[in-house]
Amino acid sequence: xxxxxxxxxxxxxxxxxxxxxxxxxxxxxxxxxxxxxxxxxxxxxxxxxxxxxxxxxxxxxxxxxxxxxxxxxxxxxxxxxxxxxxxxxxxxxxxxxxxxxxxxxxxxxxxxxxx
Amino acid sequence: xxxxxxxxxxxxxxxxxxxxxxxxxxxxxxxxxxxxxxxxxxxxxxxxxxxxxxxxxxxxxxxxxxxxxxxxxxxxxxxxxxxxxxxxxxxxxxxxxxxxxxxxxxx
Numbered sequence: 406x407x408x409x410x411x412x413x414x415x416x417x418x419x420x421x422x423x424x425x426x427x428x429x430x431x432x433x434x435x436x437x438x439x440x441x442x443x444x445x446x447x448x449x450x451x452x453x454x455x456x457x458x459x460x461x462x463x464x465x466x467x468x469x470x471x472x473x474x475x476x477x478x479x480x481x482x483x484x485x486x487x488x489x490x491x492x493x494x495x496x497x498x499x500x501x502x503x504x505x506x507x508x509x510x511x512x513x514x515x516x517x518x519x520x
Numbered sequence: 521x522x523x524x525x526x527x528x529x530x531x532x533x534x535x536x537x538x539x540x541x542x543x544x545x546x547x548x549x550x551x552x553x554x555x556x557x558x559x560x561x562x563x564x565x566x567x568x569x570x571x572x573x574x575x576x577x578x579x580x581x582x583x584x585x586x587x588x589x590x591x592x593x594x595x596x597x598x599x600x601x602x603x604x605x606x607x608x609x610x611x612x613x614x615x616x617x618x619x620x621x622x623x624x625x626x627x
Contacts, residue, residue, distance in 0.1 A: 440616070442564075449607065449618055449619075449620050450558075450609070451618070452609075454615075455614075455616075464614055466614075467615070502564075506554060506566060506569045507556075507566060508569070510563035510565070511563065513563055
């Protein structure tokens with residue numbers, strides 16, 4: 406079935422980087438954009454950016470410009486989101502989602518930033 | 521950035537009640553609006569896309585309407601399994617933006 410499966414939980418120290426993966430299956434990976442959305446505990450949804458897996462083109466929310474990088478490996482149908490210079494406020498669940506409809510979501514990856 | 525103002529932030533209703541949530545965009549977004557349902561500890565689930573189109577497999581008691589700046593999401597007969605937080609999202613302009621969410625509870 407169509408699904409996105411994300412990598413497991415991460416614990417990082419302030420100032421470090423984290424790279425979350427999102428593996429697509431059940432559809433043609435290069436046919437749909439991938440969006441990344443995060444959610445701090447008890448808070449709402451925050452869009453971080455998108456990537457076109459075919460071209461590699463990306464677009465990031467201004468808030469994350471300079472700290473986020475979205476990439477992909479088409480040979481294994483996997484998208485990646487790397488966030489650098491982590492701070493405590495980056496503690497959140499990070500989701501990938503398929504396409505402009507965001508009709509398919511990954512299960513989420515908990516990233517905890519703590520000293 | 522386009523601001524999405526969603527109301528109410530929470531509501532309590534009885535099983536069988538009609539529930540309505542509104543979402544107002546700070547500028548015209550045509551019909552580029554989605555509605556999601558999120559249950560605790562789970563990823564959001566798409567219910568409505570393009571303001572009024574029901575996603576495949578979603579029960580028909582869910583519906584959406586509106587265009588431009590004003591949108592409405594309705595549950596025609598609230599069921600116990602509908603307890604969740606609901607979000608609107610615009611994708612007319614980048615960055616995509618979400619409403620603040622509406623937590624729906626059973627009275």
